[in-house]
Amino acid sequence: MSEILVELEHVGVAFHAQRSIGGGRFWAIEDVNLQLRRGDRLGVIGRNGAGKSTLLRVIAGILAPDRGKVRRGPVSCQLLALSLGFVPYLSGRDNAVLSGLLLGLRRREIIARLPAIREFSELGEFFDEPIATYSAGMSMRLAFSVAMQAEPDVLLIDEVLAVGDSEFQEKSGAALRERMREGQTVVLVSHSEEQIKKRCDRVLWIEHGRSVLEGARDEVFAAYNAALHHVAEAV
Amino acid sequence: MRRHLIELILFSTYAELRAETARNYLGLIWWILEPAMMMGAFWLVFDVILKSGGPDYIPFLLIGLSVWQWMKSCMTHGGYAIWSNLPMVRQVPLPPLVFPLIAMLADTVKFAFIFALLVLILWALGYPPNGSYWALPILFGAVFLAAAGVGFVIAALVPLVPDLRFVIEQVLMVVMFLSGVVFPLSQVPPSLKWLMDLNPVAVVMDDARLILMHDQLPNWVGLSKVYLISIVLCLFGIAAVRALAPRFPKLAG
Numbered sequence: 001m002s003e004i005l006v007e008l009e010h011v012g013v014a015f016h017a018q019r020s021i022g023g024g025r026f027w028a029i030e031d032v033n034l035q036l037r038r039g040d041r042l043g044v045i046g047r048n049g050a051g052k053s054t055l056l057r058v059i060a061g062i063l064a065p066d067r068g069k070v071r072r073g074p075v076s077c078q079l080l081a082l083s084l085g086f087v088p089y090l091s092g093r094d095n096a097v098l099s100g101l102l103l104g105l106r107r108r109e110i111i112a113r114l115p116a117i118r119e120f121s122e123l124g125e126f127f128d129e130p131i132a133t134y135s136a137g138m139s140m141r142l143a144f145s146v147a148m149q150a151e152p153d154v155l156l157i158d159e160v161l162a163v164g165d166s167e168f169q170e171k172s173g174a175a176l177r178e179r180m181r182e183g184q185t186v187v188l189v190s191h192s193e194e195q196i197k198k199r200c201d202r203v204l205w206i207e208h209g210r211s212v213l214e215g216a217r218d219e220v221f222a223a224y225n226a227a228l229h230h231v232a233e234a235v
Numbered sequence: 236m237r238r239h240l241i242e243l244i245l246f247s248t249y250a251e252l253r254a255e256t257a258r259n260y261l262g263l264i265w266w267i268l269e270p271a272m273m274m275g276a277f278w279l280v281f282d283v284i285l286k287s288g289g290p291d292y293i294p295f296l297l298i299g300l301s302v303w304q305w306m307k308s309c310m311t312h313g314g315y316a317i318w319s320n321l322p323m324v325r326q327v328p329l330p331p332l333v334f335p336l337i338a339m340l341a342d343t344v345k346f347a348f349i350f351a352l353l354v355l356i357l358w359a360l361g362y363p364p365n366g367s368y369w370a371l372p373i374l375f376g377a378v379f380l381a382a383a384g385v386g387f388v389i390a391a392l393v394p395l396v397p398d399l400r401f402v403i404e405q406v407l408m409v410v411m412f413l414s415g416v417v418f419p420l421s422q423v424p425p426s427l428k429w430l431m432d433l434n435p436v437a438v439v440m441d442d443a444r445l446i447l448m449h450d451q452l453p454n455w456v457g458l459s460k461v462y463l464i465s466i467v468l469c470l471f472g473i474a475a476v477r478a479l480a481p482r483f484p485k486l487a488g
Contacts, residue, residue: 015485057484061328064481081326087250089257098250101243102327130257 005075005154005185006059008034011068012209013054028054030209031068036154036187041180043200043217044189045224051209052189056156059187076104078152082143088132092123095131096146103150113149120175121145122168137165144172154185197221244333248340255341266345267352274300277417287418291448294360298443299416301353302378305346306436307407309382312338314389317476317483318397324483331480332473335390339383357447365450374446374453378439380465387472391479394486415440435461 011032014025029051036042036059044052057063058070060079085102086095096117100110118127121141123134131139157176180186180199190196196203196217203220205212212227213220256262277296282288288296316334317324324331354364393399411417414436423431431437438461442453 013485057325062325062484079326084326085247085323087254089254090250094250094253098246101239101246102323102329104239104327106239107242107246 002038003073004035004037004071005073006034006036006077007069007071008032008058008065009069009071011058011065011070013051013058013063014066027209029058029206031211032058032204032206032209033211034059034204034214036185038153038185039183040185040187040202041200042187043196043203044187044206045193045196045203045220046206046212048191050206052206053158054209055206056158056187056189059154060156075153077154077156078103078150079156079158080147082140082147084143084147086131086139086143089130091129092118092121092127092131092134092142096142099143099146100149103147104152105150110149117142117145117149120148137168141168144168144175148172148175148179154187155179157186157188159190193221240330240333243329244336244340247333247337248344251337251341252344263348266348270300270304270349273304281418287422289419294357294362294448295419295444296417297353297356298447299440301346301349302440302443303411303414303416303436304349305342306378306382307411308342308345309339309379310385310389310407311403312342313383313386314403315393315400317390318393321394321483321486330477331390331483332387332476335383335386335476339379339386343379354447362448365446367446367450367452370442370446370452374439374442374458377435377458377461377465380469381435381439381461384465384468384472387469387476391472391475394483395479410434410436413437435464 011034012027012030014027016025032051032055034042034055044055046052054063056079058065060077061072062079064070081103084099086099090098093114096114097107097110100113101107118124121127121138121144123138123142126134126138131142134142177199186199188196188199201217202215203217203224204214205220205224213223259265261268274297277300278288278293281296282292313335316338317331320334323329324334358364389399389403393403413431414420414434415431416436420428420431420437438454438457442458445451445453
């Protein structure tokens with residue numbers, strides 16, 4: 001068995017329901033267990049509001065658990081965050097540096113990668129123009145190119161990445177698949193069973209903030225579909 | 236890790252200043268024009284209309300407002316920085332103190348420009364640079380620490396209770412009037428004088444004018460008290476931000 005990178009034990013995270021005096025709390029995740037090993041490609045499935053996104057933010061170290069334990073080895077876990085810290089009045093170049101720093105890169109590392117970012121984003125001369133002048137597609141292309149520069153031990157991806165026009169979608173999807181083939185540890189959250197079946201080898205199923213089942217992809221999907229079918233029949 | 240944060244803070248400060256100059260037609264000129272317009276308004280009201288200014292009123296007012304604007308922007312911009320960056324706080328695990336520090340540094344760079352201009356204007360008004368200027372960095376250190384201390388405390392609280400912003404603006408307005416920024420405290424009734432002496436803003440205002448207008452060194456005892464109060468405030472503010480940090484990513488922006 002390969003090394004365990006992140007381990008969650010009976011983790012729960014509570015949010016305040018609303019910002020007012022005496023607002024109650026609700027548990028976005030209540031009791032989730034998870035072991036993430038190096039090289040895992042873990043998909044997280046569950047219905048809307050099951051706590052999938054919250055779970056990613058716990059793994060990323062953004063949210064601290066209100067109960068249970070998170071054990072993280074000396075590894076970096078990072079949410080694939082697009083347009084992080086983008087400032088409309090700055091050039092693509094300045095935004096790339098800023099975003100890279102926010103993603104945890106050192107300044108010289110980003111500067112060294114600027115040509116690659118410029119190339120991948122296909123921005124050409126626009127790279128030195130303020131991003132306020134970009135189209136939505138151009139802006140997303142820059143965002144994706146920068147986000148791909150971060151090389152965390154564990155990459156956390158929320159939802160399907162539909163970035164830019166269909167051609168760039170193909171390109172960004174290919175870049176991500178390439179990463180995964182290279183043995184990148186990934187946690188992928190998606191509504192799309194299709195996506196997860198294609199990309200992941202292990203699956204965690206959560207429902208109402210609780211782990212239902214974690215294991216090999218096909219086994220979990222079989223149980224998940226059986227449960228859905230069961231519910232459908234009951235209705 | 237630490238060096239990475241320093242790079243992040245410095246580049247973000249540059250980015251913030253850069254974006255601000257790019258946002259408006261007049262760009263950099265506003266750094267000077269905005270305080271100049273405010274000074275003009277106070278001069279009109281207190282000197283021209285109310286005739287309460289006294290002989291040295293213009294240099295008195297210029298110094299007071301320049302230093303106060305710096306303090307106030309550090310307190311408010313720094314104070315609102317975590318709150319306004321909540322969308323980012325939800326996406327990356329960064330120490331939240333980074334955000335107020337960036338805002339305060341940007342305001343300090345702007346103050347440097349304004350101060351350079353202030354020295355030139357004072358010179359033109361007959362107050363040339365003098366031998367007491369060496370004490371300015373010590374004075375400015377106290378000003379920054381005092382503003383940062385208040386700023387950190389506000390920064391810790393505003394994300395949880397954004398309503399505080401409305402109170403803070405009004406409180407700062409009162410503090411400005413009670414600190415000898417726009418009119419000399421000698422006009423305050425003697426029965427209230429003791430209250431003024433406790434006010435660190437009033438102390439630094441007096442000291443700034445002693446140095447810049449009268450070639451005199453600051454009141455060291457008073458300034459030491461300001462340092463002491465400010466350091467305690469900073470430590471308290473930093474502790475408050477760190478204690479509340481786990482709650483910030485859960486807040487709606």
